[in-house]
Amino acid sequence: MENLIIEATEYGPEIRLDASGTISIHGKSMMEDASLYYSVCQNWVKEYLQKNIGLITVEIDLSYFNSSSAKQLMKLLMTIDESETKGQVIWVYPKGNDVLLERGQELEIMLDLPFQYRAK
DSSP states (O other): OOOEEEOOOSSSOEEEEETTTEEEEEEEEOOSOHHHHHHHHHHHHHHHHHHOOSEEEEEEEEEEEOHHHHHHHHHHHHHHHTSSSEEEEEEEEOTTOHHHHHHHHHHHHHSSSOEEEEEO
16 A cells, blocks of 8 residues: 555645555645545545554644535545544644634534544
8 A cells, every 4th residue: 555645736635645544634625526636535545444454543634625525524534434444533723713623523423433623
């Protein structure tokens, strides 16, 4: 399994997928067709989960994401949640930005993954 980096675009975040079990999503996610943008990530995670049963950590540090992106993030996290691999989410949000904190808390309610919140 090789590491994969999806470079940030004007509308899409940088996504780093590390074979050690760490996924980092940083930037803004406001593309119109988020399913296409996140499909490479989703495929990588599915392949990773078939080969590994350790721990997978997803760090999400988005300053903005639209509803299309939220759906893809949920889909990605559900794939991990439904696998035999233990997962955890580190939700990074701007200090004082209650809206982004609450968006993470909304995702946490729908999943059975532990979330850690970190203000920056």
